[in-house]
Structures are given as structure tokens and as C-alpha cells.
Amino acid sequence: MHYDSLKPSDAEIIAQVIEGNINAFETLMNRYRDMVLKIVKKRVPFSNLEETAQDVFIRAYQSLPTFKGKSNFSQWVSSIAVKTCYDYWRKAYRSQEVSMSSLSEQRQNWLEEAVSDPSESSLDEKVVQKEGLELLDWALGQMSPEDRMVLELVYLEGLSGKEAANILGWSLANVKIRSFRSRRKLEKLLSGFMKK
Amino acid sequence: MKAVKKKDRDRIRKALTAVYYEKEKGEVGEHWPSRVMGQIEALGPLNLTETYFELFERLLWRLAPAACVLVFLLSIALFSMDFVPGYEIAGWLTEDPAEFSLLGLFS
Numbered sequence: 402m403h404y405d406s407l408k409p410s411d412a413e414i415i416a417q418v419i420e421g422n423i424n425a426f427e428t429l430m431n432r433y434r435d436m437v438l439k440i441v442k443k444r445v446p447f448s449n450l451e452e453t454a455q456d457v458f459i460r461a462y463q464s465l466p467t468f469k470g471k472s473n474f475s476q477w478v479s480s481i482a483v484k485t486c487y488d489y490w491r492k493a494y495r496s497q498e499v500s501m502s503s504l505s506e507q508r509q510n511w512l513e514e515a516v517s518d519p520s521e522s523s524l525d526e527k528v529v530q531k532e533g534l535e536l537l538d539w540a541l542g543q544m545s546p547e548d549r550m551v552l553e554l555v556y557l558e559g560l561s562g563k564e565a566a567n568i569l570g571w572s573l574a575n576v577k578i579r580s581f582r583s584r585r586k587l588e589k590l591l592s593g594f595m596k597k
Numbered sequence: 598m599k600a601v602k603k604k605d606r607d608r609i610r611k612a613l614t615a616v617y618y619e620k621e622k623g624e625v626g627e628h629w630p631s632r633v634m635g636q637i638e639a640l641g642p643l644n645l646t647e648t649y650f651e652l653f654e655r656l657l658w659r660l661a662p663a664a665c666v667l668v669f670l671l672s673i674a675l676f677s678m679d680f681v682p683g684y685e686i687a688g689w690l691t692e693d694p695a696e697f698s699l700l701g702l703f704s
Contacts, residue, residue: 421642427634434630443620451625455633462637515612516605533616540613556610557617591609 411474418465426465430458433475437482444486444553446538453489457482480568483550487569490546508536509594540590548583555580556587 409417409428417425441454461481468477511532541549554565555576566576 419643423638423642424634426637427630430630430633438625439621442623443617447620447623450623451629451632454625455629455636458633459636459640462640463643466643512609512612516608533612534619537613537616553617557614559614588606588609 412470415465415468415474418462426458426462429461429474433478436475437478440479440482441486444483445489449489453485454482457485460485476567480570483554483568484570487546487550490549494546505532505535508532508539511536512591512594540587543590544583544586548579548586551576551579552583552587556584 411429411432414425414429418429437457438450438454441457442450445453457478461478464481468474511530515533541552544552550569551565554560554568555562560568562573562576562580565571565580566573569576
């Protein structure tokens, strides 16, 4: 007998949670914890990771009665995770917590080197340098929360406009326009710091 | 400021994407899952009773097609009865101009 057939399906667990068995939600959380954490880690500062990921599961729990099973549960919870990160940045922008500092020389050098030496070995070294992370955070910090979300999904993760639109619950036209504008803005920002 | 060539744009994207995925490596604390479950348990079982507004919203959309059909049927009925409000009012006005009042139409 296949072991997976003994495991309750997502739909069965959801039905149990809705009927009042709160502890059944832990099984769902364990199943999708790594996936949600991966989504959140890439999008919010590490210091806010635990709190934001917690919000994702609380939202998922509270919204469970609205889950109609049209998409699979992993897609549904991914969408909640991305939207929770979006809300995090909206709040952060409102409370002026986003750093608007200028780009330091070390980060400019990192960018120059990444462009001039595209070899895989060089890229592996560059990725672990903190200047790269600072540069990415700085560039994303110059974007609006909406542009930031689209840039992450389309430009960095390589999702299609339609996939990004489904996750964010926006129209395809909105995603396409934002994707085009935010990419141009990013390139303009970075080219401004590249030495002649 | 110089324009970035396509080749350079691709390299920038590749480098930024690699950095972006590097962020996945951080770990949450050992007790984080139990804290989340604690928060969820504190919320209690899900409340499935609908508020009046939710009930109204759901019924409103269900009744919308029936309302459209009703309006359509009433329009056909009024046209088939040759009822033209303008002509009807003008008719009453010309029949008895001294006694005519709009309120009288509804009495």
C-alpha cells in the first residue's frame, strides 16, 4: 500500500478545521511551512520574518471557510503569503520605515563587478557578499509597494504576467504596466550608479 | 548617466536574481511553529455564522438575474398594453384641465 494514501488530503484536513478541530490546522501548517517561509524570507527583512510568516498562517486559518477548492491549497496559501508581504511593505511605507539612503561606493563596485565578470564562479562569490543584498534591498526600497511586488514576481522570480496577476488578484493589464514601469525604473536607478 | 546595454541588463538581472534567492537560506526559531499554533488556538474555532450584511450580499446577487427578468417582462407587458406615461398624463390633463393634479393620478 502506498504510504501517501494513508495521509489525509488537504480537503479532509480543511473540513476538520472548519468543523472546529483547531489542532488539525497544525498538519496543514507543517505541510506548507517551508513553502511559506521561502516566500516570506525573500520579501521581508529577516528581523520581520517570523512575525510576517505568523500573520500568513493566521490569515489562512481565518480565511479557511472562503477556500472553495478552485485552485489547490498551496496556490491559495502562496497567494496569501505574497499579499501579507505586500501589506507589510504598505505599512512600512506609511510609517516611513523604508530607508532612502544613497548607494555606497562598495555597493556600486559590486554592481560594476557583477556586470564586468559574468562567470558562474564569480557570481557564486558575489552572491554571498553583503553588498549585493544591500544593493538589492536599496533598489527595491526605491519602489512603491505595488511595483516592488510585481518586480519580485516577474523580474526576479520569472513568473508570467498572468501568474503574477492571479497571485496578487490584480488585472493582467495592471501587472503588465507595473512590470514594464518598475523594470525601467530599476534599470534607470542602477545605470545611474554605474561608473562611466 | 549612461544607457545600459541589453547584455549588461541581463547580467544585472542574473546577479540580482541570484542574490534574491540567496535570501531563502535564513531559518526561523525552533519554537516558532508552536508560537503560531498558540496564536491560532487563542483565536478559537472558526466562526461560520454569517452576518446580516454577508447574507444580504449573497442574496442580492442571487436575486439580480430574477430582478432583470422581472423588469424585462414588465416592460413587455406595458408595451403590449399601449401604456405610454406621457400620453396617459396628457390625456387626463386634456379631459379635465381644471381638476388635474399629479397627486390625483395616484389616488
